[in-house]
Amino acid sequence: MDEKDWTAICILHEEKNLTRSAERLFISQPALTYRLKNLENEFGTRLFFKVKGGIEFTSEGTHLAEYAGEMLKKLQRTKDFMLNMQNEVRGTLRLGVSSNFAQYKLPKLLKEFSTQYPNVQFNVNTGWSTDIMHLLDSSNVQLGIMRGNYDWYGRKTLLHKERLCLISKKEVELDRLPELPFINYKTDSSLKNLINGWWHDRFSDPPMVTMETDRQETCKEMVKNDLGVAILPEICLQPGDNLFTYGLSYKSGDPVLRNTWLMYNEDSLQLSTVKNFIDFLSTRTKI
Numbered sequence: 001m002d003e004k005d006w007t008a009i010c011i012l013h014e015e016k017n018l019t020r021s022a023e024r025l026f027i028s029q030p031a032l033t034y035r036l037k038n039l040e041n042e043f044g045t046r047l048f049f050k051v052k053g054g055i056e057f058t059s060e061g062t063h064l065a066e067y068a069g070e071m072l073k074k075l076q077r078t079k080d081f082m083l084n085m086q087n088e089v090r091g092t093l094r095l096g097v098s099s100n101f102a103q104y105k106l107p108k109l110l111k112e113f114s115t116q117y118p119n120v121q122f123n124v125n126t127g128w129s130t131d132i133m134h135l136l137d138s139s140n141v142q143l144g145i146m147r148g149n150y151d152w153y154g155r156k157t158l159l160h161k162e163r164l165c166l167i168s169k170k171e172v173e174l175d176r177l178p179e180l181p182f183i184n185y186k187t188d189s190s191l192k193n194l195i196n197g198w199w200h201d202r203f204s205d206p207p208m209v210t211m212e213t214d215r216q217e218t219c220k221e222m223v224k225n226d227l228g229v230a231i232l233p234e235i236c237l238q239p240g241d242n243l244f245t246y247g248l249s250y251k252s253g254d255p256v257l258r259n260t261w262l263m264y265n266e267d268s269l270q271l272s273t274v275k276n277f278i279d280f281l282s283t284r285t286k287i
Contacts, residue, residue, distance in 0.1 A: 001039070003075060006068035008035055009047075013065035017054040039064075073139055080142075080271050090119035091273045096132035096141035097124060100216070101260060104235050105160075105287060106145075113280050120273050128188040136263060142274050144263045147233075148190025152263045157278075160260040160287045162234040164194065166246040169226035174202075174246060181228035182207040185219040191258065195231050198248055198256045233258055260287075 012021045012032075022029040040047050047061030057065065080091055097106055102124070110122055125135055129146040136144035136152075145159065166172075172180060184207075199207065210228055213219045219230050223243060237245060248256040262281060268274040281287065 001042070001068070001071075003072070005035065005039060006072050006075075008032060009039065009061075009065050009068045010072060012036070012048070012055070013057060013062070015054075016056070080273075088119060089117045089272045089276050091271070092121045092123050093143070093273045093277055094123045094141045095125070095143050095145065096135040097126050097145045098129045098132055098147045098260075099126050100233060100235050101145050101147060102126040109281070109284070109287070113277060116280070117273075117276060120277075129190060130188050139265075142264060142268045142271065143277065145260065146263060147258055147260045148188065148194070149259060150190070150261070150263075152261075154263060154265045155269075157262045157282075158259055159262050159281065161257050162260070164198065164231055164248045164256040164258060165234055165237060166229060166231055166248060167220065167223050167237065167241075167243045168229040168246075169223060169243060171244055172229060172246075177229070178203050178205040178207060180208065181210040183211045183213065183219050183222050183228040183230040184209050185213045185216050185230070187216070191233070194256065194258060198231075198250065201250050 008021070008025060011024050012018070015021045015024065018029055018032060022032045025032060036047065043060070043064065045060045046058055047064060048055045048057045095106075106124070110124075114120060114122075123141075125132070125141060129148050129150065132141070132144045132146050133150055133152075135141045166174065166177070168180075211219075211222060213222065216232060216236050220232065220236065220241065220243075222228060223230050224241065231248065234247075237243070250256065262278070264274065264278070269278070
């Protein structure tokens with residue numbers, strides 16, 4: 001087996017579908033089938049079998065996919081450290097970043113960092129913070145930027161605090177909020193729990209939810225068209241939105257804040273790309 005074999009078996013194990021796997025590998029399906037057949041001949045066992053709508057792995061195939069995944073991680077770590085032995089800062093920085101931070105903050109930061117270190121490439125995965133935590137736990141990324149509070153056994157640095165805000169097209173009275181049409185959106189459990197905690201602190205009646213959207217930006221567009229009110233993190237709001245915004249506070253008067261954290265393993269500091277990016281972020285007084 002070589003790197004191409006490891007990659008093929010891992011992607012196939014993820015997709016459970018030959019056509020989608022071939023597309024991700026940028027090869028034809030017959031070429032992928034031929035490679036997999038050679039692997040089965042090499043190990044003298046069946047790795048998978050076809051089922052309706054896809055394939056299922058045998059126990060031998062699952063074991064081989066796990067082995068391939070570990071080998072790819074070891075190879076990547078070896079490449080990282082080999083590049084790190086050179087004097088200049090070069091290599092690939094693998095980041096896992098929550099979607100909102102990736103949309104509103106990350107592009108400018110990466111542009112500035114790449115200007116200072118032109119020999120650094122970026123491999124960026126974005127998604128909900130729970131997804132990024134999984135990538136960090138499995139060592140698929142070197143650094144994770146997550147929003148909300150999560151337990152982490154490695155290094156953890158607070159990057160940013162932001163307030164949750166009620167947004168509306170017209171002026172509203174917060175005490176009348178349970179009477180107003182409320183627009184929800186899909187998000188991770190951390191933000192959902194923060195919003196629900198504030199609501200239960202202030203009101204005994206539930207919100208009058210009239211819409212459920214799949215994204216925060218869709219939710220904001222509905223509010224712009226005066227179809228209801230919503231609660232969004234401050235990072236999502238721009239001056240050009242032309243909305244009324246109300247920073248949320250608990251009954252105690254404390255603001256409702258959401259934290260953004262930088263998380264990584266101690267071992268990653270041995271890599272010049274990682275160390276320099278962490279130092280770069282630490283010099284930013286406002287992220």
